[in-house]
Amino acid sequence: MSRVDELVQLLGQQYVLTGEEAQPYIVDWRGRYRGNALAVVKPGSTDEVAQVVRWCAANKVPMVPQGGNTGLCGGATPDSSGQAVVLSLTRLNRVRSVDTENDTMVVEAGCVLQSVQQAARDVQRLFPLSLAAEGSCTVGGNLATNAGGTQVLRYGNTRDLVLGVEVVTAQGEIWNGLRGLRKDNTGYDLRNLYIGSEGTLGIITAATLKLYPMPVAQCTALLALESIEDAVSVLSAARNGFGAALTGFELIAGNCLQGVVECYPQQRIPFEGDAARMPWYALLELSDSESADHARERFEAVVGAAIEAGLVQDAVIAENITQSKALWHLRESIPLAEKAFGKSIKHDVSIPVSRMADFVQTTNAALQANFPGIQHVIFGHLGDGNLHYNVAKGQARTEEELLAQQDAVYQLVHDSVHEFGGSISAEHGVGQLKRDALPRYKDPVELALMRRIKQVLDPDGLMNPGKMLVP
Amino acid sequence: MSRVDELVQLLGQQYVLTGEEAQPYIVDWRGRYRGNALAVVKPGSTDEVAQVVRWCAANKVPMVPQGGNTGLCGGATPDSSGQAVVLSLTRLNRVRSVDTENDTMVVEAGCVLQSVQQAARDVQRLFPLSLAAEGSCTVGGNLATNAGGTQVLRYGNTRDLVLGVEVVTAQGEIWNGLRGLRKDNTGYDLRNLYIGSEGTLGIITAATLKLYPMPVAQCTALLALESIEDAVSVLSAARNGFGAALTGFELIAGNCLQGVVECYPQQRIPFEGDAARMPWYALLELSDSESADHARERFEAVVGAAIEAGLVQDAVIAENITQSKALWHLRESIPLAEKAFGKSIKHDVSIPVSRMADFVQTTNAALQANFPGIQHVIFGHLGDGNLHYNVAKGQARTEEELLAQQDAVYQLVHDSVHEFGGSISAEHGVGQLKRDALPRYKDPVELALMRRIKQVLDPDGLMNPGKMLVP
Numbered sequence: 001m002s003r004v005d006e007l008v009q010l011l012g013q014q015y016v017l018t019g020e021e022a023q024p025y026i027v028d029w030r031g032r033y034r035g036n037a038l039a040v041v042k043p044g045s046t047d048e049v050a051q052v053v054r055w056c057a058a059n060k061v062p063m064v065p066q067g068g069n070t071g072l073c074g075g076a077t078p079d080s081s082g083q084a085v086v087l088s089l090t091r092l093n094r095v096r097s098v099d100t101e102n103d104t105m106v107v108e109a110g111c112v113l114q115s116v117q118q119a120a121r122d123v124q125r126l127f128p129l130s131l132a133a134e135g136s137c138t139v140g141g142n143l144a145t146n147a148g149g150t151q152v153l154r155y156g157n158t159r160d161l162v163l164g165v166e167v168v169t170a171q172g173e174i175w176n177g178l179r180g181l182r183k184d185n186t187g188y189d190l191r192n193l194y195i196g197s198e199g200t201l202g203i204i205t206a207a208t209l210k211l212y213p214m215p216v217a218q219c220t221a222l223l224a225l226e227s228i229e230d231a232v233s234v235l236s237a238a239r240n241g242f243g244a245a246l247t248g249f250e251l252i253a254g255n256c257l258q259g260v261v262e263c264y265p266q267q268r269i270p271f272e273g274d275a276a277r278m279p280w281y282a283l284l285e286l287s288d289s290e291s292a293d294h295a296r297e298r299f300e301a302v303v304g305a306a307i308e309a310g311l312v313q314d315a316v317i318a319e320n321i322t323q324s325k326a327l328w329h330l331r332e333s334i335p336l337a338e339k340a341f342g343k344s345i346k347h348d349v350s351i352p353v354s355r356m357a358d359f360v361q362t363t364n365a366a367l368q369a370n371f372p373g374i375q376h377v378i379f380g381h382l383g384d385g386n387l388h389y390n391v392a393k394g395q396a397r398t399e400e401e402l403l404a405q406q407d408a409v410y411q412l413v414h415d416s417v418h419e420f421g422g423s424i425s426a427e428h429g430v431g432q433l434k435r436d437a438l439p440r441y442k443d444p445v446e447l448a449l450m451r452r453i454k455q456v457l458d459p460d461g462l463m464n465p466g467k468m469l470v471p
Numbered sequence: 472m473s474r475v476d477e478l479v480q481l482l483g484q485q486y487v488l489t490g491e492e493a494q495p496y497i498v499d500w501r502g503r504y505r506g507n508a509l510a511v512v513k514p515g516s517t518d519e520v521a522q523v524v525r526w527c528a529a530n531k532v533p534m535v536p537q538g539g540n541t542g543l544c545g546g547a548t549p550d551s552s553g554q555a556v557v558l559s560l561t562r563l564n565r566v567r568s569v570d571t572e573n574d575t576m577v578v579e580a581g582c583v584l585q586s587v588q589q590a591a592r593d594v595q596r597l598f599p600l601s602l603a604a605e606g607s608c609t610v611g612g613n614l615a616t617n618a619g620g621t622q623v624l625r626y627g628n629t630r631d632l633v634l635g636v637e638v639v640t641a642q643g644e645i646w647n648g649l650r651g652l653r654k655d656n657t658g659y660d661l662r663n664l665y666i667g668s669e670g671t672l673g674i675i676t677a678a679t680l681k682l683y684p685m686p687v688a689q690c691t692a693l694l695a696l697e698s699i700e701d702a703v704s705v706l707s708a709a710r711n712g713f714g715a716a717l718t719g720f721e722l723i724a725g726n727c728l729q730g731v732v733e734c735y736p737q738q739r740i741p742f743e744g745d746a747a748r749m750p751w752y753a754l755l756e757l758s759d760s761e762s763a764d765h766a767r768e769r770f771e772a773v774v775g776a777a778i779e780a781g782l783v784q785d786a787v788i789a790e791n792i793t794q795s796k797a798l799w800h801l802r803e804s805i806p807l808a809e810k811a812f813g814k815s816i817k818h819d820v821s822i823p824v825s826r827m828a829d830f831v832q833t834t835n836a837a838l839q840a841n842f843p844g845i846q847h848v849i850f851g852h853l854g855d856g857n858l859h860y861n862v863a864k865g866q867a868r869t870e871e872e873l874l875a876q877q878d879a880v881y882q883l884v885h886d887s888v889h890e891f892g893g894s895i896s897a898e899h900g901v902g903q904l905k906r907d908a909l910p911r912y913k914d915p916v917e918l919a920l921m922r923r924i925k926q927v928l929d930p931d932g933l934m935n936p937g938k939m940l941v942p
Contacts, residue, residue, distance in 0.1 A: 099823065099825050100707070100825075101703055101707060101824055101825035102823040102824045102825040102826075102856070103710070103824075104823070145656060146656050146660075148654055148656075152653065152654065154715075156631075157653075157654060159660070160627075160631065169916065169920070173916045173919075174916065175914055175916040175917050175920065176914055176916075177914065177917060179892065179894070180823045180892065181821045181822075181823065181856055181892075181893065181894050181897075182623065182628075182821070182855045182856055182857070183619050183623065183628060183821045183852075183855050183856065183857045183894070183897035183898050184821060184894035184896070184897065185616065185617050185619075185667060185894070185896045185897065185898055185899065185900045185901070186894055186895060186896045186901055186905070186909060186912075186913065187667075187901065187909070187913065187917065187918075187921050187939065188664060188667070188668055188672075188920075188921045188924055188925075189617075189630070189660075189663040189664055189666065189667055189668075190917060190920055190921070190924075192660040192663035192664070193659060193660055193663070193664055193924075195660065196656060196658075196659070196660055197659055197660075201659075213710050213711040213714055214711075215714065232572055236571070236572060236574075239574070239684050240684040240685075240760075241760060242760060243684055243686065243715065243716070243758070243760035244625075244714065244715030244716070245714070245715070245760070287714070289711075289712060289713060289714035289716070290769070298761070350652045350653070350654045350655060351652075352570065352573040352575070352651045352652065353572055353573045353574075354570050354571075354572035354573040355573075381654075384653045384654050385573070385652060385653055385654065386653075386654045421650065421651065421652075422652065423650070423652050423654070423655035423656070423657055424657060425655070425656045425657045426652075426654035426655065426656065427654050427656055428656065429656045430656070430657055430658065434657070438657060438658070441657075442657065442658065443646055443647055443648065445640065445644045445645065445646040445647075446646050446648060446658070446661060447658075448644075449640070449646065449659075449661055449928070450658050450659050450661070452927045452928065453659055453661075453664075453924070453927065454659075455927065456923045456924065456926065456927035457920070457923065468658065
């Protein structure tokens with residue numbers, strides 16, 4: 001019996017895909033990584049996942065776990081050998097239970113993030129993880145990559161939203177760690193070891209998620225700023241003035257907003273005169289547990305003080321939900337409007353907030369010295385120290401000329417990030433994209449510890465090989 | 472040269488203690504665990520810690536890391552063999568740096584928690600970890616045990632307050648993982664693996680801690696309640712009404728408050744009539760980023776609605792800081808006032824909040840069936856699902872008779888905790904106290920994973936042997 005036939009015997013014909021049917025699973029959604037696979041399998045339960053893993057382990061077949069296939073680093077795409085089985089978790093899509101008094105929810109790895117958000121809303125609760133791919137990414141992928149998104153400032157990264165996990169180990173055992181406990185000090189933190197491990201240690205099949213109260217009102221403000229230093233000072237004032245009610249603090253370079261209104265003429269920058277041409281803007285969001293009026297009053301007090309202190313040049317505070325949405329729409333249009341600058345070289349980096357201004361100034365200068373005339377396209381989640389620091393061609397060169405220098409640009413920016421105590425992957429993970437750069441920036445002791453953990457939990461190296469660590 | 476002489480050569484005479492000088496370090500502060508040691512050493516820097524560890528590794532000498540020696544589970548006391556070196560971290564007590572714009576602080580493991588809180592206050596920031604032993608426990612011990620305390624509801628456990636760690640591995644290498652980044656997805660979460668591992672995988676020598684804004688005002692309320700079910704409903708309403716401003720929700724059985732006023736006649740229960748004799752009380756704390764008046768107004772709205780709904784029988788909202796402190800003093804006096812009930816058998820457990828009422832009722836009944844007449848002494852952090860579920864002798868037996876049944880009581884309570892999906896150690900850890908109970912309650916797959924991690928990071932089993940895992 002062939003290997004594929006054995007898989008068919010385990011799962012049934014319709015859940016073992018090969019040939020054309022397998023295509024959507026062996027290439028990432030942007031078409032940047034293309035692999036090959038023995039088969040794509042779709043187990044329907046944790047037990048079936050464990051059966052497939054045991055079969056793979058017995059036959060020394062590599063496994064590539066996959067959720068919504070929305071990753072940005074090639075972490076869910078198999079290599080080109082055609083030896084691996086792609087293990088799609090999408091059929092594990094049940095919300096197993098919701099406990100409103102405990103504010104927890106047990107969901108399977110294949111649940112689409114948006115459906116989890118909705119299941120929480122259905123019981124008047126908030127599941128705060130929110131990111132661009134939420135309509136198609138899965139919770140399993142979110143956990144595997146410790147996804148970030150727009151609510152991290154208040155609610156943390158994915159790992160901070162998870163109380164327990166169910167895992168199929170590399171040997172095909174099932175660990176039921178779905179505890180719904182806020183306190184549990186009875187051993188090593190295996191939960192956090194699997195979260196963020198990109199499927200290289202085992203397969204997360206379900207999770208117990210934290211739920212939060214729904215905010216009563218949300219209010220948004222856009223501030224016009226002279227410098228990143230001023231933005232950092234305003235962030236500090238906003239954290240002090242709003243406490244945990246501050247749920248968003250986005251930094252936007254002036255040219256990004258200009259790009260948006262050029263691409264989408266129906267949108268506008270809501271300032272006049274000089275304030276419409278500032279080098280930097282900040283978008284703040286306040287989530288209030290009292291009322292919209294109360295949120296606005298608080299904004300007026302804190303923003304008013306920042307204007308008086310000369311930190312803010314002009315400010316627009318949304319009068320209502322429509323205006324709030326319009327301000328967020330400006331921010332959310334930036335990635336699409338980046339085409340105004342041509343294809344760019346993108347970096348997802350984090351820097352201590354206190355060194356952010358210095359990092360941008362130093363790195364911009366180094367880029368101009370090495371690649372004269374390139375254009376900086378910078379925005380990101382300043383509250384989390386996370387910058388999308390992108391580099392476009394400018395007037396002096398073509399897209400092709402820029403992209404030919406991609407590796408040199410990567411290295412210059414990442415070297416600078418490292419110099420400033422930052423991380424070369426803030427929220428997207430390592431996957432294939434940054435795997436080979438890791439040894440350049442990671443403490444060698446840390447990298448050796450990672451290898452030892454990998455070696456003991458997956459001694460045959462079958463779990464998502466070639467991702468994160470060089471095999 | 473003797474082994475002690477070799478240690479003296481490494482660190483100098485005054486930092487290698489033996490005989491009488493070593494006594495305070497080989498017995499825990501309550502005198503429940505007594506061990507013996509080759510020597511107690513006090514390295515003065517991370518490099519010296521690494522030198523001692525390398526010496527121990529080369530000579531196959533077990534190591535017992537120790538902070539303030541305030542643990543409750545014997546986790547920092549050596550065994551009686553006299554083979555181990557106690558590695559006291561107390562000389563590593565510098566605040567290495569404070570970064571107010573990044574809201575982080577790098578401190579060494581031997582810093583006393585209270586001095587860290589003060590260093591944060593000195594720059595108008597809050598380091599929220601707070602617990603009874605804060606005047607003598609060290610940050611290293613807090614990290615090693617993932618300490619809980621009174622602010623977990625809002626700020627999380629110790630692991631949630633840490634962005635990075637510096638670790639000396641079991642081989643004596645130094646891993647500098649002191650990143651001050653809120654987002655960093657470049658590998659396995661080794662930070663959380665070392666946090667809570669009770670010194671069995673390596674030695675944490677420093678940490679990067681998160682700082683928070685200081686609340687502008689705090690307000691406290693004491694509610695008189697008919698049942699735990701009502702307390703859980705009020706918790707839900709308070710979470711909805713206050714959001715992240717709810718920083719404390721303590722549950723107290725009526726007999727605990729009675730015990731406090733019996734022991735300390737200068738304290739009083741601030742209710743009259745039936746409300747002074749309710750079976751349960753809840754102490755709520757609200758931390759406001761606006762004003763004391765605002766905090767009080769919010770309390771009045773939410774507590775008023777709970778009274779109207781029949782969930783709360785009576786309520787006292789503190790008018791000022793003095794009254795707030797008096798209410799907290801009642802709560803904080805309970806552990807000392809427990810002597811009114813005689814020596815008790817203590818349990819530090821957690822239960823999903825939704826199952827708390829059922830757990831208490833079921834477990835109380837089972838205890839009465841097996842140990843008729845025993846007395847229940849129950850209080851804890853309901854907001855975290857954490858109960859200090861203690862058992863006193865009652866009228867029917869002597870202290871000695873009760874303590875003779877300690878193991879049977881432990882097992883009955885812990886079996887019930889397990890049945891209700893809870894944890895037998897919520898915030899105190901495992902140490903020696905609960906080590907042998909762990910295999911009874913832990914998923915065998917999880918326990919096997921823990922053993923494999925231990926094996927690969929500490930193959931010679933020299934790091935705090937006999938703690939958490941049976942060697």
